[in-house]
Amino acid sequence: MHTTIPRQLQSILGDEGMIADKNRRIPYECDGLAFEREIPDLVLLPASTEELQACLRILHAAGIPVVARGAGTGLTGGATPVKGGVVIGLARMRKILEIDPTNQFARVEAGLVNVDITHACDDHGLFYAPDPSSQTACTIGGNVANNAGGPHCFKYGNTSRHILGLKIVLSDGEILELSEPELDPSGYDLLGLFIGSEGMFGIATEVTLRLTPRAEVTETLLAVFPDLDQACDTVTDIIAEHWEPSALEIMDQLTIQAVEASVFSAGYPPDAKAVLLIEVEGSRPECEANVAGIEAIAKRHGIMEWRRAANDKERKKLWAGRKGAYGAMGRIAPDLYVSDVVVPRTKLRQLVRQTTDICERYDLKITNVFHAGDGNLHPNISYDRRDADQMRRVLAAADEIMRVCIDAGGTLSGEHGIGLEKRDQMHMYFEPEDMEAMLGVRDAWDPSGIMNPGKMIPVRACNEHRPLRFKR
Amino acid sequence: MSSLRQVEAMLGRESMGVVHGLPGVPVASPSSVDEAREIVQCLTKDRVKFALLGRGSKLGWAALVQKPTLAISTAKLSGVVEFEPGDGVMTALAGTTLAELEGIVRPHGLRITPAVPRADNATLGGVIAAGQSGTDRLLHGAMRLHLLGTRLLQLNGQSTRSGGQLVKNVSGYDIHRLLAGSFGSLGLITQASLRLMTCPEDRWLCTSQSATPAPLVQLATQLLESGIRSEALIIEGAGDAWQLHLSLVGRRGHVEAERKLVAALLPASDSLGGEAAHTRLEALRESEPDWHAGDVVQVALKRSRLSHGLETVMDSGFVGKQSQYRIHPGLATIQVRLQSALSAENLRQLRTSLQALSAQVSLKRPTPLTEEFLPRVVDPVRARLVARLRQTYDPQNLLCTRPPLEPIQ
Numbered sequence A: 001m002h003t004t005i006p007r008q009l010q011s012i013l014g015d016e017g018m019i020a021d022k023n024r025r026i027p028y029e030c031d032g033l034a035f036e037r038e039i040p041d042l043v044l045l046p047a048s049t050e051e052l053q054a055c056l057r058i059l060h061a062a063g064i065p066v067v068a069r070g071a072g073t074g075l076t077g078g079a080t081p082v083k084g085g086v087v088i089g090l091a092r093m094r095k096i097l098e099i100d101p102t103n104q105f106a107r108v109e110a111g112l113v114n115v116d117i118t119h120a121c122d123d124h125g126l127f128y129a130p131d132p133s134s135q136t137a138c139t140i141g142g143n144v145a146n147n148a149g150g151p152h153c154f155k156y157g158n159t160s161r162h163i164l165g166l167k168i169v170l171s172d173g174e175i176l177e178l179s180e181p182e183l184d185p186s187g188y189d190l191l192g193l194f195i196g197s198e199g200m201f202g203i204a205t206e207v208t209l210r211l212t213p214r215a216e217v218t219e220t221l222l223a224v225f226p227d228l229d230q231a232c233d234t235v236t237d238i239i240a241e242h243w244e245p246s247a248l249e250i251m252d253q254l255t256i257q258a259v260e261a262s263v264f265s266a267g268y269p270p271d272a273k274a275v276l277l278i279e280v281e282g283s284r285p286e287c288e289a290n291v292a293g294i295e296a297i298a299k300r301h302g303i304m305e306w307r308r309a310a311n312d313k314e315r316k317k318l319w320a321g322r323k324g325a326y327g328a329m330g331r332i333a334p335d336l337y338v339s340d341v342v343v344p345r346t347k348l349r350q351l352v353r354q355t356t357d358i359c360e361r362y363d364l365k366i367t368n369v370f371h372a373g374d375g376n377l378h379p380n381i382s383y384d385r386r387d388a389d390q391m392r393r394v395l396a397a398a399d400e401i402m403r404v405c406i407d408a409g410g411t412l413s414g415e416h417g418i419g420l421e422k423r424d425q426m427h428m429y430f431e432p433e434d435m436e437a438m439l440g441v442r443d444a445w446d447p448s449g450i451m452n453p454g455k456m457i458p459v460r461a462c463n464e465h466r467p468l469r470f471k472r
Numbered sequence B: 001m002s003s004l005r006q007v008e009a010m011l012g013r014e015s016m017g018v019v020h021g022l023p024g025v026p027v028a029s030p031s032s033v034d035e036a037r038e039i040v041q042c043l044t045k046d047r048v049k050f051a052l053l054g055r056g057s058k059l060g061w062a063a064l065v066q067k068p069t070l071a072i073s074t075a076k077l078s079g080v081v082e083f084e085p086g087d088g089v090m091t092a093l094a095g096t097t098l099a100e101l102e103g104i105v106r107p108h109g110l111r112i113t114p115a116v117p118r119a120d121n122a123t124l125g126g127v128i129a130a131g132q133s134g135t136d137r138l139l140h141g142a143m144r145l146h147l148l149g150t151r152l153l154q155l156n157g158q159s160t161r162s163g164g165q166l167v168k169n170v171s172g173y174d175i176h177r178l179l180a181g182s183f184g185s186l187g188l189i190t191q192a193s194l195r196l197m198t199c200p201e202d203r204w205l206c207t208s209q210s211a212t213p214a215p216l217v218q219l220a221t222q223l224l225e226s227g228i229r230s231e232a233l234i235i236e237g238a239g240d241a242w243q244l245h246l247s248l249v250g251r252r253g254h255v256e257a258e259r260k261l262v263a264a265l266l267p268a269s270d271s272l273g274g275e276a277a278h279t280r281l282e283a284l285r286e287s288e289p290d291w292h293a294g295d296v297v298q299v300a301l302k303r304s305r306l307s308h309g310l311e312t313v314m315d316s317g318f319v320g321k322q323s324q325y326r327i328h329p330g331l332a333t334i335q336v337r338l339q340s341a342l343s344a345e346n347l348r349q350l351r352t353s354l355q356a357l358s359a360q361v362s363l364k365r366p367t368p369l370t371e372e373f374l375p376r377v378v379d380p381v382r383a384r385l386v387a388r389l390r391q392t393y394d395p396q397n398l399l400c401t402r403p404p405l406e407p408i409q
């Protein structure tokens, strides 16, 4: 990077807005995918869209790669810096700009932490529905970029169902406003296309979100199973019989034991082979009908125990175990590889078994905590990244897991995205021409190719024609 | 040999025809994606302008800006590719009609969204390309939200996939979202996958009358604020005869409970339950203004500004007293079927008077809209991006499409 560039950037951002010191840049070397690391040449922390715009103009002119970063909780290396590039963090852009309870929307800066919106509109009886398990840390901008999901997305849908408008700074510093007062866009649905583009189209600075009214009644239930297969079959039948819970989350025995031994203890029976955490929302009659229907299915599949939270305190406790599950897994091994695949919901049992068998074959410890209602599996592999052989086995097992899921009609990712982690596996799911089409779309958004280069789309598969200097 | 002759030789005469709404333009109906690819390649080689159609039922929405030499229809690309009732998803070829799909999924307690009028003539690909909504929009949201994946035949002859047949999937860019509402300007959608909805256990439809729309808009606001979850909330009328229709769906006990709430808010109303309610709602769906018959103005704005917007439209001298209105209070849209064609000047005036409400005004008419009628693309950044996207998919600018997709600067 030419020496004048940091000076120009600093004159825009001030001391507070730029990190040049190497030690202070190290925390930005990776996201939640700990084995992909690269220290960025600079970290920029703009405090406004205009500051970001001015910075991007300079970086664009100099052809310097840019990686946007929210909270860095992404699990696929989406926010991993690119060699010779800068990281642009949104941490100083976290204001709530507007809450409109009548029209049920909020306008926020992209660096706002997900859960803060729900806290801010609680008094209006509204909430922001997408609830990734990382919601106390991850940002709305990161959620938009990854089209994040969460337990309640079974009922409410991923992030893309809840975004009404975006302000985006494109790679050349142009500002694109995608706010549609009309329900159906009068031209192309650029908003829908941007969501899930993993920071490769531009940087979102402002987001208009749909707020959802709180349900009249919420019931939280726990079905305890002597066998993981039965928990999976229960979910398959709930879907096939058209019951409508808002969340269906499975945890297996190792997870239960880790949770129960931790501060997140929720009172799950440690001898159970699996628990299914169920939430039902709606009117009283609706909830009663759903609870009765789901309970009957669970009983048919031989539950050991059926619990119904009696009050808010019990409800929160049951959820604390699920929400703290990833934290609790730190007890099993120093590192955790969180796989994220989706399978048809008619094949849950078969694929959960297969993923477990694969890990056993590679002598790896697997735990399962997953959004069962969406068929979104998270086979989590506990490992120690300092052990090279273990690392090799983890990656080989992860590959096989993706392969069996795709062969069964599944897909590579349900919510975490592709990033670096699954970039080279894209060919398992897409043909070279599919990825070529993606590259074409990406070129239209960012002709310069400086936005998060080298992510998502593999280089070999489709004769990538981007400048080689961005390739990892 | 001309490209037209080549296409005719390729398909045989029986696969060439015409559609209402595109006079004088031959329509080729390939019966496989490979045939469609051959036609596309033949047309692009000779730089022939062409249009992409389903059955042509939406040509009246706004006619093509340029006249094509040929149109390619998906009418014969029909059939279900995969249907998994237990997973609530389906994949079908783009020429399959929504009525056919509905007939297949219904016996499994499932239904297709959007619930569009004239579903026996609305193809899956056409509904996606037109970004069409149905009477169930309030409950299920836009169809693009339930579009899980597509296959697109591009002008370079490649058949490309986006998404898949899974209810949750973030692999790759959501190019299928770009295709929803793209009006055949990027390529031929040949296949699509949808998330299916569950048929409601019970339904109930209530209708309230009034001589003016204002009290009904007020009632609708109260209904929406009460948290009642309706499938459809529609106000329709003209002159001094107006009706509000509210459709409730769901589990039996739930519909029963909501009926009581509604009864308190809408004391003087007629109501129907079960099949009768379903039949009435279907009739309402079918009576949606058909753009072939004349100009339709659509105003979209924020929910809190609906009354104000409606007053503005009704007070504007050029929307006749007997014009037929259809208002969706939950979606905050007003549609008016005009008695006579709107002049460009009047449309401009309407846009100006609604500007303060940040409303978006669009016009649908059966004949081509000249530039003066189109909403001006005020954002050059957006226009440039749209132009680049079109250039990516249609570098020779061969696809004849509808406004306002032609980038206007």
Ligand SMILES: Cc1cc2nc3c(=O)[nH]c(=O)nc-3n(C[C@H](O)[C@H](O)[C@H](O)COP(=O)(O)OP(=O)(O)OC[C@H]3O[C@@H](n4cnc5c(N)ncnc54)[C@H](O)[C@@H]3O)c2cc1C
Pocket (backbone or CB within 6 Å): A031, A032, A067, A068, A069, A070, A071, A072, A073, A074, A075, A077, A078, A079, A090, A110, A111, A131, A132, A133, A134, A137, A138, A139, A140, A141, A142, A143, A144, A145, A146, A147, A148, A149, A150, A151, A198, A199, A200, A202, A203, A204, A205, A326, A327, A415, A416, A452
């Ligand atoms: C314990 C744990 C649990 C998790 N649970 C879930 C879950 O339930 N569901 C789920 O979906 N994910 C989950 N995740 C993954 C992660 O939290 C999400 O992907 C989240 O959306 C990332 O947000 P972030 O702010 O941390 O983004 P980052 O990790 O900083 O960035 C993610 C991607 O977004 C891009 N980006 C960030 N901000 C912007 C912006 N403003 N404009 C454009 N691009 C931008 C980055 O370049 C990168 O490609 C979990 C992660 C952890 C650690």
